[in-house]
Amino acid sequence: MIQVLLARLKQRHRTMKYPAAPPPEMPDRFRGRPLLAGSKCPEGCRACADACPTGAITLDPELRLDLGKCLFCTECEQACPQNAITCTRDYRLAVRKRQALILAPDQAELELAAALDTKSRRLFGHSLKLRQVSAGGCNACEADVNVLGTVGWDLGRFGIQMVASPRHADGLLITGPVTENMKLALRKTYDSVPAPKIVIAVGACALSGGPYRDHAEVQNGAESVVPVDLFIPGCPPHPLTILDGLLRLLGRLDESKTRG
Amino acid sequence: MTVSSFHPAILYNARSLSLDKVPWYPLDQFQALIAQGVAHDQRVCACFGTASEEPDAVDLYVILAHDSENHLSAARTTVRGKQFPSLTPSCPQVHLFEREIAEQFGLTPEGHPWLKPVRYRSSWRRGQDAWNRPEGQPIPPAVGDFYRVEGKDIHEVAVGPVHAGVIEPGHFRFQCHGETVHHLEIALGYQHRGVEEALLGGPDKRSIHFAETVAGDTSIGHAMAYCLVVEALAGCRKSARAQSLRAIALELERIANHIGDLGALAGDVGFLPTSSYCGRIRGDVLNMTALLCGNRFGRGLMRPGGVYYGMEAERDAELLKRLKAARLDVTNAVNLMWETQSLMARFEDTGPLPADVCRDLGVVGPAARASGLSRDVRQDQPFGIYRFVQIPVCTWHTGDVFARAYVRWEEIQQSFTFIEEQLQAFPGDAHRVEPGRPAPNTLAVALVEGWRGEVCHVALTDSQGRFARYKISDPSFHNWVGLAYALRGQQISDFPLCNKSFNLSYCGHDL
Numbered sequence: 184m185i186q187v188l189l190a191r192l193k194q195r196h197r198t199m200k201y202p203a204a205p206p207p208e209m210p211d212r213f214r215g216r217p218l219l220a221g222s223k224c225p226e227g228c229r230a231c232a233d234a235c236p237t238g239a240i241t242l243d244p245e246l247r248l249d250l251g252k253c254l255f256c257t258e259c260e261q262a263c264p265q266n267a268i269t270c271t272r273d274y275r276l277a278v279r280k281r282q283a284l285i286l287a288p289d290q291a292e293l294e295l296a297a298a299l300d301t302k303s304r305r306l307f308g309h310s311l312k313l314r315q316v317s318a319g320g321c322n323a324c325e326a327d328v329n330v331l332g333t334v335g336w337d338l339g340r341f342g343i344q345m346v347a348s349p350r351h352a353d354g355l356l357i358t359g360p361v362t363e364n365m366k367l368a369l370r371k372t373y374d375s376v377p378a379p380k381i382v383i384a385v386g387a388c389a390l391s392g393g394p395y396r397d398h399a400e401v402q403n404g405a406e407s408v409v410p411v412d413l414f415i416p417g418c419p420p421h422p423l424t425i426l427d428g429l430l431r432l433l434g435r436l437d438e439s440k441t442r443g
Numbered sequence: 444m445t446v447s448s449f450h451p452a453i454l455y456n457a458r459s460l461s462l463d464k465v466p467w468y469p470l471d472q473f474q475a476l477i478a479q480g481v482a483h484d485q486r487v488c489a490c491f492g493t494a495s496e497e498p499d500a501v502d503l504y505v506i507l508a509h510d511s512e513n514h515l516s517a518a519r520t521t522v523r524g525k526q527f528p529s530l531t532p533s534c535p536q537v538h539l540f541e542r543e544i545a546e547q548f549g550l551t552p553e554g555h556p557w558l559k560p561v562r563y564r565s566s567w568r569r570g571q572d573a574w575n576r577p578e579g580q581p582i583p584p585a586v587g588d589f590y591r592v593e594g595k596d597i598h599e600v601a602v603g604p605v606h607a608g609v610i611e612p613g614h615f616r617f618q619c620h621g622e623t624v625h626h627l628e629i630a631l632g633y634q635h636r637g638v639e640e641a642l643l644g645g646p647d648k649r650s651i652h653f654a655e656t657v658a659g660d661t662s663i664g665h666a667m668a669y670c671l672v673v674e675a676l677a678g679c680r681k682s683a684r685a686q687s688l689r690a691i692a693l694e695l696e697r698i699a700n701h702i703g704d705l706g707a708l709a710g711d712v713g714f715l716p717t718s719s720y721c722g723r724i725r726g727d728v729l730n731m732t733a734l735l736c737g738n739r740f741g742r743g744l745m746r747p748g749g750v751y752y753g754m755e756a757e758r759d760a761e762l763l764k765r766l767k768a769a770r771l772d773v774t775n776a777v778n779l780m781w782e783t784q785s786l787m788a789r790f791e792d793t794g795p796l797p798a799d800v801c802r803d804l805g806v807v808g809p810a811a812r813a814s815g816l817s818r819d820v821r822q823d824q825p826f827g828i829y830r831f832v833q834i835p836v837c838t839w840h841t842g843d844v845f846a847r848a849y850v851r852w853e854e855i856q857q858s859f860t861f862i863e864e865q866l867q868a869f870p871g872d873a874h875r876v877e878p879g880r881p882a883p884n885t886l887a888v889a890l891v892e893g894w895r896g897e898v899c900h901v902a903l904t905d906s907q908g909r910f911a912r913y914k915i916s917d918p919s920f921h922n923w924v925g926l927a928y929a930l931r932g933q934q935i936s937d938f939p940l941c942n943k944s945f946n947l948s949y950c951g952h953d954l
Contacts, residue, residue: 187716190779194720194772210730212737212752236648254652256743257751315609319636321950322611323659323740329609330729333722347607364563364584364633365612368604394652400564400637418742419659422726 198337202430202441206274206423213421214255214270221246221288223267234262237387237396250276250284250293251390251404254418277415277428281406284390284416296413298434303379307353308433310342313383314352314376318369319401320359323419324386328356330422343429349373354381355409360388360395361402373409383413383432385425390414449476451507451516456824459675459887462903465504465517470527473503473520478534480507480516486805486818488515488890488899490540492548493912495521501548501568504914506888506901510823515888522550525571529555536805539920545573559587562632562953567640585614585630592618592625600935604633611949619935627930627938629923634953642913646673646747646881650910654900655742658917658951663696663732664893665915665951666745668900671826671889673747676881676904684872685749686827687865691762692732692741692750694858697894699728701809701851702773704946708848709780711940712789720776727769731762749875759866770859777852790845794929794941797842806925808896808918809854810945812838813846820892832868834861842929847944881908893918895948917951 199207209215224246232240239252240259248259248268260268275295278284283294298304317325331338332345346352349372361369373382384405387393392403405411415428430436449472452465468476477487486508495502500523507516529552531538541552542561549571552558558573563584566572576582585604598619604612612633618626638653654669655662667689674681706721729739736744736752744750754762780786796806801814811818819836821829837853839846883906891898896918905911926945930938 186779186782190716190720190775193775197723210733210737212735213733214737214743234648236652254742255738256652258648314605316605317609317611317634317949319634319950320611321656321659321662322948323656323662323742325609325611326660327739330722330726333726334719335723335726345609349605359634360636362634362636363581364635365604367583368612368633372605394649394656395636395641398637398641400635418656419740421739 197335198340199335202436205441209272209274209421209423213272213274214257216250216273216276216293217248217253217268217270217286218291219246219248219286219288220267223265225265228264230262230264231259231268234258237391237394246288248286249391250286250416251281251414252387252393252396253416254387254394256418274421274424275427276417276420276424277413277431279413281390281411281414284414296428296431299381299432303381304434306379307381308435311354311429311433312344312346312352313354313356314349314372315345315356315358316369316372318357318359318365318389318405319362319395320386320388324358324389327419327422328358328385328425331426336422336426338426341430341433341435349375350377352376352380354383356383356385357389357405357409358385360392361405361408363400363402366402366408369408381412381432382409383415383428384411385415386420387416387418390416393418449479449518451476451518454515454517454888456515456820457671457675457826457889459678459882459885460517462884462886465519465886468518468520470520470522473505473518474528474530476518477505477507477537478530481534481536484511485509487536487540488888488897489901489914489916490537490544491901491912491914492544492550493903497521497523499523501550503544504901504903506899508824508890510818513823513825515824515890517886517888525549526551526553528553531555535803539924549573557590560632562635564632564635584632589616589630590618590626590628594620596620597625613949617935617938622934622936624930624933624935624938627927629927631923631949631952634950636954638954639913639915642910645910645913651746655745657915657954658919658948659740660700661696661893661895661898661917661948661951663692663741663745664891664898665900665917666741667693668889668891668898670745670747671891672887672900672902673881674878675887675889676885676902676908677747677879678882679748679876679878681749681876682872682874683828685874687868688735688750688754688874689745690828691862691865692735692744693891693893694862695728695732696741698855698858699725699732700894701855702728704851704943705777705780705848707943707946708790708844708940709786711943712786714780714783714786717776717780720772724769724773724776727765727772731765731769734758734762734765746875747878749873751875753874763863763866766859766862773855780848787845789940790848791841791843793844793937794933794944795841795843796925796929800928801842801925804924804928805921807921808893809847809850810896810922810925812836813850814842815840820890820897824890826889826891828865832861832865834858844940844944883908895919895946896922915954917948919947919949919952922947923952
């Protein structure tokens, strides 16, 4: 017993102060929201679009980058002869409308997720129980959702909890492209959640199919099966990106504190 | 015939071989080669079908590991018609490979004792179905007969696909008498998203991303195996620094996952101190991988020809500093477990897997080492930097949950030491070279000791140097049946603990 207490002293209190203070610094090589310097593009250049593994970059008629499809892999950055694409360290990526993830040249801010309406916030704002459904995910998104439950992040302090049954849940958190073999289970799980309910899609697969887009075995994301209220891009999204999205949805983020 | 009468092509890990050097045997001799090899302590790393030049036929390939001689071998055959005699009754190690061949190519291994689909998908060959299912009809996952134990008081428990935790989907069917589990059958396939099919015709711009997402927690392991295969096909030579950085990333992945597993095992028996400390420390290690490449799972680091990101002296120093801090923290957190009798009582003698069963089933990784088998690709089939720097193989002999936990702890410590040494070993040097183009009509094999065990990638190229077949075997493909076996005679309430002690991948199995 004394060893347990000594260990407790040694391991210290580790829960981060965020969102009452700025979050931990992202690593210098972290790949967050890209910035497109459209004016640098030479006429007819397609290098970025050709290099993109998931077709996230389109040029017709103008340069656009769909962050819902983006794997944040830097292939476009490497391919661009003009260095017109750079990844910033901006981790804030969650949006309410799928369209808001389509990034235009020189766009330095996404239309980040708005809070739920007053009635929903009264219901979920201080207690949000979620059922997680992995529908063809590679377990990376799942792992970094799990991380939010560890002492450093302590999701429980916001009243957000992953629960064991959809009957106990206020909504679903979905990862993976939704495989043919998970379509029915996802639908049934969704139907089992009592209304009103919310759906959060996490990761490139759940947003667009990710690397598995257009495979015969998958559905190109959660939205093809259930309505989605919050989209969190990334492959996988950083835990901070996920937490930022959840807090925005619940209207619990005060950016005057988190932006330092 | 005896083993000496066969002459399969000798092959080394992460090397290639011209396809015409892979010997062809008639089916019965091909099977005898596998059976006799396995009887002489060889292992089946992969056994798979591929399109044949002959119409209405399928070629089968096998990759065997001769661990004691530190090399691999390859052989092939051709199956004509719609069936072939199953080898499983005399060589259980091929049971799932035969089911996979049946599912992908519509060939029936006659006499297979439990011929069910693996991933619940249609055959790759139109109109050829091993179960004579009508074409175009949906194939509902995990629907079909399950192995049943008969008796008045026997009851069946069905769990999944959607589980209670943040876990991937799978279906578990237990045959119980009271609390005691007599049999567990595991039906997977829910995560099947067509990885192998999509790799055909590659390498292309998506290929590396498939490799990185075969199993997200093994992004480094699978991406490394993919890179080794592509480099072997192209005859690419990497710098020592690149090989060293790859190994550092692979060992970080091992440390992070093992720490996470030890924490989760502690959590499963309600020992919260180790559970919460390890949960956090695992995150610290993932952040070290992010220090290397910006991504906590190592996405974007492994690229054919080396690694995408280099390391400067300051980054080396920062990593070393963080490693030392994490090592102190995790030592403190994990030693608490071994000192706690109530925890040890739950770990010891729970879910035992005997060594001979491991050997018969071809179990790999920490699960095999926990049953006393000295089986580790880094030692037995060395590749990259492991050819020059050996990491001791950690084994334990009891095969229970404790052994699977303790082996992980030993491996964590070895990996820490290895990284600390490597960080000082190869400064400077280019970290990436141009890999070159894959050679045509060539076979390449790469085995990587991922944190869960042997990750095996095999590629066959066509006359244009494109993938005519790309076979992936995640360690989970070998080990799921080991978990089912370990549950026999155990209490059903110990399932979560046993399951976590293997911590197998659903997506890595389902592909």
